[in-house]
Amino acid sequence: MLVAFSVAPSGTGQADGSVHDAVAAAVRIVRESGLPNHTGSMFTEIEGEWDEVFAVVKAATDAVAAYGSRVSLVLKADIRPGYSGEIEGKVQRLEAALERGATAE
Numbered sequence: 001m002l003v004a005f006s007v008a009p010s011g012t013g014q015a016d017g018s019v020h021d022a023v024a025a026a027v028r029i030v031r032e033s034g035l036p037n038h039t040g041s042m043f044t045e046i047e048g049e050w051d052e053v054f055a056v057v058k059a060a061t062d063a064v065a066a067y068g069s070r071v072s073l074v075l076k077a078d079i080r081p082g083y084s085g086e087i088e089g090k091v092q093r094l095e096a097a098l099e100r101g102a103t104a105e
Contacts, residue, residue, distance in 0.1 A: 003076070
């Protein structure tokens with residue numbers, strides 16, 4: 001399964017609203033998990049089996065909780081049994097379609 005998630009604290013007391021330290025704590029947990037992952041400007045993607053992915057998401061959420069009085073978690077999952085390597089495979093197929101000029105007709 002692929003999971004894209006964003007986790008951030010609120011009630012941090014930071015005047016500028018910055019949450020980068022909290023997000024860094026979450027991303028550190030994801031990267032240390034050993035599961036395939038990718039972090040972009042708004043979401044982190046992680047790939048693996050249901051229980052292992054959600055254990056990492058929970059640990060990342062718990063880490064962020066230390067930075068504020070509340071935590072916001074946004075999550076999207078692509079559950080496709082029997083497939084792996086999709087964190088890169090989906091992007092590769094997209095790039096190939098762009099290269100050959102695929103369009104809807």
